[in-house]
Amino acid sequence: MNIKKNVSVWLKAGVVVLVTILIVSQKAQKPRILILHSYHTDYPWVVQINEGIRRVFDGHHDIALRHHYMDLKNHTDEDFKRTAASTANRTIRKWKPDVLVISDDLGQQLVGRRYLNDRDVQIVFCGVNGETRVYGYDTADNVTGILERKPLSAIRETLLMVARAKGYREKTAGGDHPKVVFVCDASDSVTAELSELGAFQWAPLTWCPPVRVKNFAGWKRAVRDANGYADMILVSDYREFLLPSGEKEPVSPSEIMGWTETNSEIPILGMSLVNVADGGMISVFTSGYEQGEVAGAMALAVARGERAGDMEVRRTRQFLISVKKSAMDERNLPIPTIYESFARATDNFYE
Template identity: 35%
Template sequence: MKQFFAVAKYVVIAALLVVVGRLVLTQNSEQAKILVVHSYNNDLAWVNDVDGGIRRAIGAAQASDGPRLNVRTHYMNLRNHPDCNFYKNAAAEVRFTLDDWKPEVIILVDDLAQALVGFNQLMLDETADRYALAQDLNDWISGGRCATPALDFFGLDDPGDTPLPELVFAGVNGSVAHYGYDQASNVSGIFERKNYAALIETLISLEQAYPGDVAGIMMLNDASPTAITENQNYRAEDWSPFVAEPPVNAASIAEWEDAVALANERDLMLLIANYQNVSDANGQPVAAEDLIAWTELHANLPVLGVNTRFVADGGMMTVAIAGSEQGEVAMELALAALNGATARPQRDAQQFLIGMNQSLVRKRGLILPAIYEAFSREIGSFVPVVAQLYVVQDGDSE
């Protein structure tokens, strides 16, 4: 009798496991799968802001009885590992997830994810030259990191299996034609192009507040692919009433210091957007906080950031695109695709944020319109007067 009950117990347990397994499979089959792929890691404020916008859009969809969602987020962490072998392995990891999980939609954030992941998932037009696009991307990805490898190194020769997912891009500054997106039928997204009107208005305020001569402006960035792309937009913009000098991309701290010296010599205000990939004399990354603190200390004219993290990293002021809008709109486009929308819109960013460090404003003796302080206080990007203003370097003192 005991043996009978023991066997019966295991039969009941097995039956329950089967039922639970079927329930899980049924639930998963009813959920729409969305994979969010970030080029970088969540140690960047920008990435966390984008994720916050994504969560906000998901919450709004759930509140309005939207589709049941299964959302996964993957961080490729490419900014912290700017070398070809890491890029290769990171791309292969995402492709494995795509092959195994098969999401209906992929949200790709920032440029490198578009090239390493998005390109292979395109429904390209019949007239598109896939090989030429792949070769161009291959050169771009490897540029400055390694000798250009064969197309199979980054997997650009291996298109994804059908049915291909919908693609939604975010955080792209330049044209998406580089990735073949203009020749594909499954792509929508939101650009991260800077709000140049707001930048010019702020530069005018800084010029009026600065007691010395301002001969023009110059963009200074690192030499990352994103920064190189940023140059195209900078050159294309009408910066009137300012004279815009050619942009400078500094791969090393020596090149960065030379660029700041050049700006001082020519009475130029600096615009800085990308600065996390500058190397020291040993080839190691310079900490962003040290680089921006050094720049604020040595730049004669006011420096304006174009990056959400710039003030937190020690800068005086920034006017940057809001990452939360990028994430929210990207998820809204993903949900629209899941709901069968036939349009594939590509939108421009509308929201921007202002950040300000009051200590650095006062140290430079600038009197700025009160709206800058009020706005930055409202959104939590205002740094009040503090005792320590700079990271002291090279024997300099405050």
């Protein structure tokens, strides 16, 4: 009797051990995908990309996902960049992902280019403002992704809508070309997109030379100066301005946009998803959801056997609109019904 009981106990124990081994083995064999962000989750752009990725992988329990944040929007000094890059590379070496999904230009510059043509890891990029050749991706056989490109045609249409509401007439009717100036910081993402902005056909608008500044004091001067020669100001990034105290702390984005709206006599339009949330009146911007969803779908395909280098690089196709009614009212600008409906539908409408 005792012998039978002991045999039963050992059999049950053996089954438990076998199941445990199978589970561990299965987990070890899961394709691993590391989501490497240049920034952190306090930046709404990152939240949108993560949501897009989640839509792809939700329910895919056969894939091991991990997120890593370099936090380079909050820390812009070179020492921190080196440390963040070293930490990211150490994570890659230890976890050994099969696919790297790298978001935004800094991640490509500091980490991605290190794994060009690496046999052990495939790269999928997203949120890239620059050209792929800058990172060596154009000739690599293990890279694909989606480029981030601003919806310039939609931005031009919005500028024209505002100009007409302010009394602009077509030149054939005795009017003139409204002048637009882009006031921006000196961040890597802005630097990467300046050539495309300059090459775009803005007519019937007049595109003035962009004004790049390094701090909030320079931003204030640029905005005041623009009031003397331009009819509208375009903005996008300004989150790298540090406090003048010498500390490595950024100026509050809401303080920057609040000051800008208050002190500019001419309308200000945004090209980033945070501009209106920070206090601006209207913004037309690239969808982070699309960036994450496309990159996620590519990463899933690679994890299931496709080669990244065989997949065509994609470009932005979707954009979003954000509107702040009180700021539009302040400048006596009407909100087109389609703009309001779209902004409300995507939770980007502010009273």
